[in-house]
Amino acid sequence: MKELFAEVRQESTRAKVYAALRDAIVSGRLRTGQKLTEIELATAFNVSRAVIREALRELVRDGLVEQSAYKSTRVVRLTPAQVDEILGVRLLLEAEAVRLAHARLTPGERRELKGMVSKLTRASDDPQRQAALDLALHDRVWQLSGNVTLQNLLQQITAPLFAMGVIVRSSSAIRTLGRESLPPADHPVRAGRGPRAPWPG
Structure with missing residues (x-):
């Protein structure tokens, strides 16, 4: 046995x-x-x-x-070109995740995201904790999109960026999910663009 x-x-x-x-x-x-x-x-x-x-x-x-x-x-060690490629794809996918999540959010989930954003902001003096909270926030938004395939793709391509210390900090589009409406359609993240962390020295 x-x-x-x-x-x-x-x-x-x-x-x-x-x-x-x-x-x-x-x-x-x-x-x-x-x-x-x-x-x-x-x-x-x-x-x-x-x-x-x-x-x-x-x-x-x-x-x-x-x-x-x-x-x-x-x-893993990625080249700057590889990081740029991953970031570009990730931003496009995340814009769709934000759109889907916004349509499904309950008041309780909106409050949950606001709380996560607050914790992330307060952790500004602790880079390691901030990175962990940032990843958790992204992952929760992807989960709330209701699209499992999209969530899995985002998790797969984002993990190496966190390993490299190259992180697209939580976009204003994600932070806006804690409020009442999405940013306008030409917002950098919704348009597939957004701020990128500098290449680590």
């Missing part, structure tokens, strides 16, 4: 390791370009190298980790 559920337990462990590594990368605790070795990670998590290997493969699919031809694994 024990053997029957061994695979289930291993899958649960892999999911936990993956989630922990993803959080460490997105939050910046694991730095861009930092080398990740199976042996060190297996020791740190007290799991087998096979579990680490599977978790890293999933992070590669997420675009958070990259592997060289020599099997060296590092936290």
Whole structure:
């Protein structure tokens, strides 16, 4: 009987390791370009190298980790051109998420977003916390759009930007969701444009 559920337990462990590594990368605790070795990670998590290997493969699919031809694994490093491409696509998709969310928001959800924006503003002196709150705000707006495919796409393309420390701070279009109306159609975010954080030095 024990053997029957061994695979289930291993899958649960892999999911936990993956989630922990993803959080460490997105939050910046694991730095861009930092080398990740199976042996060190297996020791740190007290799991087998096979579990680490599977978790890293999933992070590669997420675009958070990259592997060289020599099997060296590092936290993703993007070129300025790659960042610009991702930002452009992300802004277009997010404009649609904002539009969909605005049409569905309940008064309670609007208050929730206002509270999240307030927390984000108060965290201006703590970059790491601000980044986490910013990602949470974006993710909640995407969720409120009601379009799961759109939400998944935005999560996938945005995670590497947070890993790089290149963040499009919560746009005024998102902040406006806590009020009564969307910004005009020619607003930068609704038009697919918007402010971009400077390339990290």
